[in-house]
Amino acid sequence: MSNFIVKKVAVLGAGVMGAQIAAHCLNAKVPVVLFDLPAKEGPKNGIVLRAIENLKKLSPAPLGNKDDASLIEVANYEDNLDVLAGCDLIIEAIAERMDWKHDLYKKVAPHIAPNAIFASNTSGLSITALSEGFDAELKARFCGVHFFNPPRYMHLVELIPTATTKPEILDQLEGFLATTLGKGVVRAKDTPNFIANRVGVFGILSTVHQADKFGLSVDVVDDLTGAKLGRAKSGTFRTADVVGLDTMGHVIKTMQDNLKDDPFYGVYATPPLLAKLVEQGALGQKAGAGFYKKVGKDILRIDAAKGEYVTGGGKADELVARILKDKDPVKRMKTLRESTNPQAQFLWAIFRDGFHYIAVHMESIADNARDIDFAMRWGFGWSVGPFEIWQAADWKQIAGWVKEDIDAGKALCNAPLPAWVFDGRTGVHAADGSYSPAKKANVARSTLPVYERQVFRAPLLGEGVADGKTAGTTVFEDDSVRAWHQNDDVLVLSFKTKMHVIGPGVIAGLNKAVAEAEKNYKGLVLWHADAAEGGAFSAGADLQSMLPLFMSGGAKAIEPMVAELQQAFMGLKYASVPVVAAVAGLALGGGCELALHTAKRVASIESYIGLVEVGVGLIPAGGGLKEAAVRAANDAKGNDILQFLKTSFLNAATANVSKSALQAKSMGYLKADDVIVFNAYELLHVAKVEARAMFDAGYRPPLKAQIAVTGRYGVATIMAQLVNMRDGGFISAHDYKLGTMIANIVCGGEVEEGSVVNEQWLLDLERKAFVELLNNPKTQERIMGMMQTGKPVRN
Template sequence: MTNFIVKKVAVLGAGVMGAQIAAHCINAKVPVILFDLPAKEGPKNGIVLRAIENLKKLNPAPLGNKDDAALIEVANYEDNLELLAGCDLIIEAIAERMDWKHDLYKKVAPHIAPNAIFASNTSGLSITALSEGFDSELKARYCGVHFFNPPRYMHLVELIPTVATRPEIIDQLEGFLTTTLGKGVVRAKDTPNFIANRVGVFGMLATIYQAQQFGLSVDVVDDLTGKKLGRASSGTFRTADVVGLDTMGHVIKTMQDNLADDPFFAVYKTPEVLAKLVAAGALGQKAGAGFYKKVGKEIQRLDFATAQYVTGGAKADDVVARMLKEKDPVKKMKTLRESTNVQAQFLWAIFRDAFHYIAVHSASIADNARDIDFAMRWGFGWNVGPFETWQAAGWQEVAGWVKADIDAGKALCNAPLPAWVFDGQVAENKGVHTPQGSWSAATGTFVPRSTLAVYDRQAFRATVFGTGVATGATAGTTFFEDDSVRIWHQNDDVLILSLKTKMHVLGPGVIDGMEKAVAEAEKNFKGLVIWSADAAEGGAFSAGADLQAMLPLFMSGGVKAIEPAIVRLQQAHQGLKYANVPVVAAVSGLALGGGCELMMHAAKRVASIESYIGLVEVGVGLIPAGGGLKEAAVRAAKDAKGTDLLQFLKNYFTNAATAAVSKSALEAQKMGYLSADDVIVFNAYELLHVAKVEARAMFDAGYRAPMKAPVPVAGRYGMATITAQLVNMRDGGFISAHDYKLGAMIAEIVSGGEIENGAIVNEQWLLDLERKAFMELLNHPKTQERIMGMMQTGKPVRN
């Protein structure tokens, strides 16, 4: 196999999607050129330059590090087409008009390098029709590559080959998208709107239709179809507003124009309410009004009956909210279907419509049922795919209910469920997902997972309900397990410590686990990796110290009773730092407070791009006391190498005193929480693999624990200089007196306390300062208010 290395990408079109795809390439260190039309006035590349400026303002941020916007090369179609010759991958991302795309293709085709891949980021136009007019050579290198918005954060990319596309091109692109850009790739057939938008937009149309049938308001529907169903918190109507009602109208029109013989065709008519909003220019969030409208601080909702905006915020009925909390999916579906509550009937109706639709269309739109489930999970933010939901709720029984509704004329159309739903292999296996693979209605077989080499990097791939595959929580060989941790290995030479507490908070059990894991790794393994089983599914690395676990200690023995627990945490972290085998922290999601400190003490960090890292203790009126401030002083001394220590300290001090949290691993590097040689991984499913490779490499290169080196500190001079800034902030009313106290304590610790500038201390001296300040604060009524507030509301109290 030859290496497929994308040395440079060109993105054609600097609109919302094009600019953000370019930004994500830059995140991944892939050089990129962003093209657009020459501007009519001002600098010729004005359109692209404005788009790049806009990237810095967007939220959520498309760039992991805003300064990297400068790395995007700018170009226009008039002067710079020869630059295309140096690109290995060209992604076209202009407006969804076949004629415009064809005009652009005529211009660029002569400049495309002979081995480059040419792809369109269309959200629904036919890839085959788009490739008409190419010579056979270019046709073989052309395909669809459909990113979801926002491209940095949405895991899904649909890859759409045509009959003419060379298979190895698609394999190479899948590898690049998976590892370099961190995506979940689903291969789609060349049908209108592909998989996710076809099923997802049908689902939105069916939901809008049923909401009107059952007389439910938009806010109630969004509450019912959001988090409570395990879907994106924006629900249905809010999602439409975010996507843009004009964009949604466009996707619906693609279905109307191309699916006249679809039994569900009647559902594709543009809902009257949507058409009226678009005509009035109420295009959703970007226009300030859609199904919702922000009036001052109030979010108002559209009333279907009067077409006026009224006060919103209504929620699902308590009885239905309770039904949705039911853990057993079989019971849950049965209860919804049998309930007389109108909201429950509405939910059964939208489930039935979705099951009916995917059964009828599975053969024509996707290779297998798994691809439909992944498309909805990764592209629409569902926790569970539609086929998985059906199978978990009892395949045969649900199929019977859907059939009964179709026969009774309650369904959206009278197309029968296909025969495979009821007989043969699917019925025998009680569903479409089995250990052998997932059902392909087109070929009548169960299709196994892709065996491309890129998936060897994923020890635990995204799981599918019903396949019975071992996960990171159950696989391998367990050395020790309790409620807090699992210490295990994959029958090789690297030990793994997985945290099991809620949000992976650090309590006594986790500290015990760390000590046990280090001792076992030193005895029998090449290294220790700290990685938890939900790392790729949006779990936290660790949200910090377990405040709940401290309460009983505090109640029974007061502040003094907590001190030994702090000593143990500090020593456990030191144990990681000075372990005789390398400890690698595999970081993904939140690494806050004690979680950030834990990570800082590893020999190396392998972090997912989506890592949100920071010392946030001031939010609960405390200061970091698990060695985080000690590490700040040690790192500043190392960075300064004998020059002015203070300028290096300020960065660490400011981050801790303001509880700043990185918005990406790239930003965490800039903040000093990750070092320059820590590894940033784009696909969280590859974290464990990369962390183990790093641990092994360090051991094989002759790893030795760091020497306990003396630490020069800034002393009184550092404290005074930093505290002077805090005085101005307090006197100007920017921070409270308690914030000032916390800031001054942090300044004292990172500066090494009341000693001479340049004095030499050891790490234990700094740890003692941390612990002393922490204990003093625990006794402080203002800190106690903050802790109780956080535990009751989950939000920081500013006092």
């Protein structure tokens, strides 16, 4: 197998998608050049330069580190086409017009290198039609590569070949997309809107149709079709506002223009309300108004009947909310279908329409059921795919009900369910793969080499494959942790607590795992099975478990537990085999300190790391401030330590959390040689490789060093800054107190400048300050507020 290495990417089109795809390539350290038309006035690359400026302002941030924006190379189609010769991958991302795309292709085709892959990021135009006019050589290297918005955060990329695309091109591109850019790749057929938009937009149209039929307002529909259904929080109409109602209209028009023979064709009519809003220029979030409009602090909703905005905030009926909370999928679906509540009937109707649609269309739009489920999960933010829902809710029973509704004329069209639905099956996903109607058999997952890096692939309901919660050989397990291995010389410790918080059980588990790894393994990896599914690395110390102790013995009773936590973390730092933290998602407070004490960190790009204790009126006491002092002393190498302390002091005093692993490096929570992984499903593989490599290279833990500190001088200097922040009203009096305590610890306490202390000295300072704060009424207010509302109290 030859390596496919992308040394440079060109993105054609600096619009919303093009600029963000370029930004994400840069996140992954892939050099990128961004093209657009030459500007009519000002600098010739003005259009691209403005797009790059805009990347810095967008939220959620397309760039892991804003400062990297300047690394995007700028170009225009008049002066810089020669640059294309040095690009291995060229992605076209201009507006969705076939004629414009063809004009651009004529311009760029002569400049494309003979082995480069050329791809279009169209969201629905025919890839085959786009390739017309290419010579056979370029046709073989052309395909669709459809990113979802926003490209950094949406896991899905659809890969769409034409009949003439060389298969190895797709395999190479899939490897690059999966590992380098961290994407979940689904191969789609070249049909209008491919898989996710075809099914997703049909779902939105069906929802609009049924909401109208049952007389439900947009806010109630969004409450019903958002988190309560395990879908994107924004529900249906709010999602349309975010996507843009003009974009929505365009995708619907693609269906109207190209799907005349579809039995559901009648549903593809543009909803009158949508057409009216677009006509008025109310295009959604970007225009300040769509289905919703923000006026001051109020969110108003459109009233379809009146055609004006009225007060929003409508919610699902309590009865329906209760039905949706039922953990049993069979019972949940049965209750929805049998209920007389209009909201419940509405939900059954949209489920039925969805099942009907995917059954009728699966063969024409996808190779198998798995691809439809992943497309909806990764592209539309569903926690469970539509076929998974159907299979979990009793395949045969649902199939019967859908057929009944079709026969009774209640469905959106009278197309019968295909015969395979009734062939005696109990679902479409099984241990040997997912059903493919064209092959009349279950097909296994892709066996491309890139997937050997995913120790546990995205799970599918009904597949029954091993997952990280049960796989491997268990060494020891209790309610808090599980230690296990896969016969590869590395011990893995996984926490089982909620949000992987650290209480007495986890502390004991860490100590036990270190002892076990030192005796029998090359290394220890801290990794959690739900890391790739948006879980947390650790949300910090388990305050809940401290409460009973506090109630019975006051703050003093908690001190021994804090000391145990500190010593467990020190045990990781000085373990005689390398300990590697596989970080993904939140690593806050004690979770951040846990990672700081390991020999190495392997972090998913989407890692949000920070010392946030001041939010609950406490200071970090698991060695986080001690590590700040140690690192500042090491980095200063005899220069002014205070310069090196400033960032870590401010991060802790303001509870600053990184917005990416890249930013965590610049904040000092990750070191320069820590590894950033773009695909969270590859985290465990990379962490194990690192642990073994460190062991094989003769790993020794660091020597216990003496730490030079800035003492009273440092505290006084930092205090001057804090006084300004307090007097300027930027921080409260209690924040000032916390800031003072943090300054005292990172500077080494009441000692002379230039004094030398050891780590235990700093840990003792942390612990005493922490215990003192537990007795403070303002801190107690913050802790109770956080436990009751989940939000920080600023007092």
